Amino acid sequence: MVRIAVDAMGGDYAPREVVHGAILAAKEFGVSVLLVGNPDAVNAELKRHPQEGLNIEVVPATEVVGMDEKPSRAVLKKKDSSIVVATRLVAQGRADGVVAAGSTGAAAVAAQLELGRIANVDRSAIACMMPTITASKPCVMVDCGANVDCTPQMLFQFGLMGSILCEGLLNYENPRVGILNLGTEETKGTELVKQAYKLLKASSKLNFIGFVEGRDFPMSKVDVVVTDGFTGNVALKTAEGIARMISVALKQELLSSLRTKIGGQIAEPAFQALKNRIDYNESGGALLIGVKGVYVIAHGGSKHTAIKNAIRAARDLVNADVVKKIESILANGTTGSTP
């Protein structure tokens, strides 16, 4: 039975929605959940739900890292915070993976501190699932914000890790890996992407398709988008912002006349289906990769469904043995040369 440690105090709706999501996950996926946080607060929430036959344990943690705190300082100071204790459970072998909602920075620092990086990984990174035109076939973008400055070597490792993640989490066979650039021609782009291109192209370990543009990933032309954390974060947030803008504008237009109001009400199931397809909150969150453990970071605004999905993602990553696979593919060095 897969054991997932959940930071019960993290996120805008903690502990209520986190505990609720954890119970749903224990029920639906048969995982064992360790809820880490203030025992009184967590138990009060647990009482609201029937838990017969579920594997749920409360692990006490006396402190909480707030969203407004500087991650590195807060995590280093608060050794008994819920995020640190949850992460430590994996380091101690008491859990197989962590789910935390809220501060990506705090999660990254806690993971670095308690789990450490996989050998030959220069830096851990944030991978995000991005909705695409192909329903329930997202693409993976790495890095979405952990590393502002990157080396070609790091991008190469992002490609390898992203590919393994994509296979393990999404079950894609031979996922197509591309580097985000401002054009698809080999001669275009920064020195960083040109050098990374050479490394990825020289590797026989993955299905490298070359440079891709910002309009390619939404149209399902690539499965793993490799990029530095600055560009990746801009792309991710632009995608979120445009999706939000269109959703609001669509509502405005549907309410603009009696005719469109009526049509809109009849067609409502289509809008609901569309919302589910492009909703960034429901996708199971971001993944911290390159550390010695499965680490899922749910959106700060996660409600129970998002928490449940994040726990499922953690379970899938544990079952796919993603951490061991990354260790093994990087074991013979991080150069682009074939083994």
Next chain:
Amino acid sequence: MVRIAVDAMGGDYAPREVVHGAILAAKEFGVSVLLVGNPDAVNAELKRHPQEGLNIEVVPATEVVGMDEKPSRAVLKKKDSSIVVATRLVAQGRADGVVAAGSTGAAAVAAQLELGRIANVDRSAIACMMPTITASKPCVMVDCGANVDCTPQMLFQFGLMGSILCEGLLNYENPRVGILNLGTEETKGTELVKQAYKLLKASSKLNFIGFVEGRDFPMSKVDVVVTDGFTGNVALKTAEGIARMISVALKQELLSSLRTKIGGQIAEPAFQALKNRIDYNESGGALLIGVKGVYVIAHGGSKHTAIKNAIRAARDLVNADVVKKIESILANGTTGSTP
């Protein structure tokens, strides 16, 4: 009367749609249009439309720069190409601005060659109008792809030029200028954006609001988005790609059941209005700024409406005296110090 030189041979639907758009512009906006290209081909298209009372002149050019040619080489070699001749008309004072559909690279090289840069502008840049949640209130993003590597000084100049452009083209008062970053805190980001932040903050010439994120510009939280050409291009194309993805997914969902089909048909005017609000092809194209002349680059796939809109944008930029204003604001150097 404002005189616009139009590359009649540029774009996927040239010369037919270009000539058609030029005639519409001459009629609707009372501008004088100089159609540059193969006289036989252009005249054949002109014959298809009544032109009484319109100011339309055909200026011969014997060559064409193709979309598949390397811009710098092609432009330097083909001195009598339509794009070069159209640009030269502005240099010679025979036209006030240029409209060209197609290769942004070729346009940038032609502009550099025939017009040159405004004094104290380090590099010309591409400015794009990006749809936002506020209908008919786009924001301006600079640079959208001309400069892969940028200095803080260049970003500072993009901010100044973008602000003037925004006032002149969109009539925004005191436009809010922000630098695109992966967070809004002053301590976040690359050295490039941190240094540019200092320069823009120190300037009294514009309304600098600090760092903005990818999700801010679609939600109308900023009017001028300053960024390097690599990041800007990724943001622009991601926005286009996500808009396209959602539009296709919406259609799929509306066609997925009889109920949603019927509702969709009734609500059709709302979808048309939405399409017009988020259509990147209808926005008048990109602008090349920093060169000594008004330069509008329409989408390669422009049909007559897009060409017409591009000509209107060129006219507005001429009328607003944008080039002189940029010259004057940069006249006392390009440092962030107040005058």
